[in-house]
Amino acid sequence: MTGRIAVSSETDSWHATLQWIEQPKQYTINIIAPMGQGGAHIKGNNKHVTLRSDEGKIFEANTAEELLTRHTGMRVPLEGMRFWARGLPEPDRPGIEKLNESGHLAELNQSDWLIEFMRYHRVKGHVLPGKVFMNTADLKVKIVIDKWEFY
Numbered sequence: 514m515t516g517r518i519a520v521s522s523e524t525d526s527w528h529a530t531l532q533w534i535e536q537p538k539q540y541t542i543n544i545i546a547p548m549g550q551g552g553a554h555i556k557g558n559n560k561h562v563t564l565r566s567d568e569g570k571i572f573e574a575n576t577a578e579e580l581l582t583r584h585t586g587m588r589v590p591l592e593g594m595r596f597w598a599r600g601l602p603e604p605d606r607p608g609i610e611k612l613n614e615s616g617h618l619a620e621l622n623q624s625d626w627l628i629e630f631m632r633y634h635r636v637k638g639h640v641l642p643g644k645v646f647m648n649t650a651d652l653k654v655k656i657v658i659d660k661w662e663f664y
Contacts, residue, residue: 514598516658518544520587522651527585531656533598540595542577553584555591587652590626597621597628598656600642615640625649636661 514535519528529552532543542555554565555577562580564572574580577591593603600618602608608623613630617640621628632643641661647654 514658514662515660516656519653519655520585520589521653522587525587535595542591553581555580589652589654590624590647593624593626593628594645594647594654594656597623597630597647598642598645598658600630600633600640600645617642634661637663639663 514531514533516531517528518531520526527546529547530545532541532545534541539556539558543552544555545552551567553567556563557577557580560575562574562577564574564580564584566572566584572580572584574583578588581591582588590597593606596603602610602618602621602623606623608621610618611620613619613633615633617633618628618630620630627648629646629648630642630644631646633640634643635641639661641658643658645656645658647656
């Protein structure tokens, strides 16, 4: 998936281009900030995650959320986003779902986040959202998906 991400809190905000590659046992997330503001390259699986900054510094953690919190100071829910970006609830976590007229998720309350799904598209037999807005008490995350690809 390629698109754009914007993250904002009361004290800080940033936006970037997002490239997310999901494979059965691992994922890669490239966050490319505009005009030389830096970026991050995240690779992970269900046990270990590494982040390489544009300056070549490498950071490690057990979860992507822990790693990004340390790197940005914001608790961005990357583990949940892996599912939410595809219009799915995160497995094995309770949530309250609201469906749209087509039977797809319109809204989800999960893990203290309100997730709104908009502008669904059909891509190679899959119905996927084009916009996902995520809000919690102190953080807002917006993802606009420009392109879905399947390999």
